[in-house]
Amino acid sequence: MKFKTREDIEATLEQVFEAVSDFDGMERAALRRGAEVTRTDNLTSPGQGMTWHAAFPFRNRTRTADMLLKTYDAPHQIELFSKVSGIEATVEVELLSLSRNRTRMTMSIDMRPKTIPARLLLQSMKLARASLVRRYRKRVANYAQSIENRYRTTVHPIR
Template identity: 45%
Template sequence: MQFTSKEDIEAPIERVFAEITDFQGFERSALRRGADIKRTDTLRAPGVGVSWHAVFKLRGKQRTLDVNVAEYDPPNGITLGLVSASIEGQMIADLVALSRGRTRMSVTLVLQPRSLAARLMMQSLKLARSNLTKRFKVRVAEYAMEVEERYQQSA
């Protein structure tokens, strides 16, 4: 199952890349939302191999997720590998400079089942695909607006 969204951001590509690779900011955000997240690598600089283990509640059940940076291509994008007990996937963020102060961000989320139960869950998700796609696009648009606002405040 795949979800995609594109947003244009009024900020330079370098700034947008810095925002989407603000790993400490994402960690703090997850902690504020009740997730237990721990960094599992020993790398000092961001790049391929940076990884986390997260435990969180979703739909009333305790879930675990391992996330790792699979590709790191400044300032063009980043790919995260996602692995849980029943689902694996990738989140790909590609950046394209439209002009000196404008960037197009394309975000793709690809999920694949790893078990029979996950396959059945994916089938039920396909029934709600239009609603899930809409929610995904809204969340990416909200994030793009946040990036734009933080850039404008710092400029």
Template identity: 40%
Template sequence: MKLSANEDIEAPIDTVFRAVTDFDFFERSALRRGIDVTRTDGAKPHWSMGFDYRGKARRLEADLIEMETPSLVKFRGKMGGIYGDLDVELVPLSRNRTRLSVATVLKAESLTGKLLLQSLKLAKSKITKRYKKRVGSFAADVEKRVGAAGKRPV
């Protein structure tokens, strides 16, 4: 199953890249949503997250697998019988405008994972709307922070 979203942000690519790689911000956001987050810093960060989904305790393990400043960040995660890749790509459209492309690909590697993924596929249109809304909200937040800092060009 693949989910993707694109947003154009009125901010320089370096500013958007800093926002995308502000891992502390995302961890605090997850904690506010009731997700237990533990980060292990090594050569590349690793996150272990615990949360309830459909009445069951779930555990997600995620790793940063690639980062090319200022254009690309890739993560890989595994939860039960499902694994997924999250790719964030930034393309400068002009000096003060950046296109944010976010794509998630989920695949099952066990029967349990296939059943969970199938239930997600049944709700794909709803999940896609929420996914795009979240990416849009993130883009708007980055623009708001840039504007609030007085760095927006006139």
């Protein structure tokens, strides 16, 4: 099952990449939402090979996830691979500079079941695909808006 969307962001390519590669901020956000996140690698700076282990509640069960940063191509692409309760998911973020202060972010999630219970979960998600796609696009749009707000430059009126 695959979800894909794109958003144009009023910020430079470097600013958008800085925001989408803010792994410490993402860890803190997950902790605020009730997940337990542990970084499991020894890298000193962000890059390919970063790994995390997480546990979080979903559908009345605690799920565990192991994540690996497969691609870290600054400032154009990030690819994250994760295994969550029998589902292998790849999250890919691609950035393209449209102009000096405008960047297109394409974000996709591809999920593949590896167990029977995971197959049943994805099958039930396929039945609600339209609403899931709508929620996914809205969430990515809100994330893009938050990046814009973070890097919004003040415009002075011409006198």
